[in-house]
Amino acid sequence: MPGQQVEICIESSHQGETMVQTARAEMFRKPDAAYYRYREPDVASMGSTITTVKVRPNEIRIIRHGDVTAEQTFSQNGKHSGFYHTPHTRLSLMTQTTGWEVALDDHGYGQASWSYILWVGDERAGDFKLRLTIREEQG
Numbered sequence: 236m237p238g239q240q241v242e243i244c245i246e247s248s249h250q251g252e253t254m255v256q257t258a259r260a261e262m263f264r265k266p267d268a269a270y271y272r273y274r275e276p277d278v279a280s281m282g283s284t285i286t287t288v289k290v291r292p293n294e295i296r297i298i299r300h301g302d303v304t305a306e307q308t309f310s311q312n313g314k315h316s317g318f319y320h321t322p323h324t325r326l327s328l329m330t331q332t333t334g335w336e337v338a339l340d341d342h343g344y345g346q347a348s349w350s351y352i353l354w355v356g357d358e359r360a361g362d363f364k365l366r367l368t369i370r371e372e373q374g
Contacts, residue, residue, distance in 0.1 A: 269343040311335040329354040
């Protein structure tokens, strides 16, 4: 059964630089979570990759499949291990969530914002902020 088409906007900030990405996504609702699945934009670093974002009130998980395989989990004040694999690279990741706000309505629309510290292997890679906005597809 196909999901509902929505527009998803991902804002990522790191070291004063902000990237904004907008995509059409398919939304699937379950009693305990909302899932948003979209194809990554055609950029060389991502190749052909499908991303699924699972949003629950107390946890967000980002899962990528395709040319890039990755998984990152975030929860309020949580610390989680993850990974990032490409045909050329295999990295172990660790995220420590430092800020958290999830405000989705019963239809799966709204915003989730969180900040986190990222470690790649044993190296601290920096502090990041993400904002995910989900709205009805404007068509």
